[in-house]
Amino acid sequence: MTAEKNVFQKILDKEINSTIHYEDERCIVISDIHPKAPIHLLVIPRKPLKSFDDVEPEDKDLLFHLMTVGRKQIKKMGAEGYKLQYNVGSKGGQEIFHLHLHVLGWN
Secondary structure, eight states: OOOOOOHHHHHHTTSSOOOEEEEOSSEEEEEOSSOSSSEEEEEEESSOOOSGGGOOGGGHHHHHHHHHHHHHHHHHTTOSEEEEEOOOSGGGTOOSSSOOEEEEEEO
8 A cells, every 4th residue: 555645745746736936856845825924935855754853864965955945045035034944743833744844034
């Protein structure tokens, strides 16, 4: 039996439409459908990691890539200030168990 795909995997596989701001071979950037700031982006890696707890030392370049892409995209959208955030586990606010970086920005 195959595990059911989460919503982010369905977006990555183009099974669900989303507002895509950027994509490359390592990640995709979309708008959060429940924004917590005037600009709220999600940077989702293509690598299927459940959460930040599943990151291994060999993923350090991927994490740097996610942060760099997030920074470039939020600035491109005019943010003067921003923050980067990973939610880890249900009690940490994680709702979808596919690693993703929240990039929240203010103009």
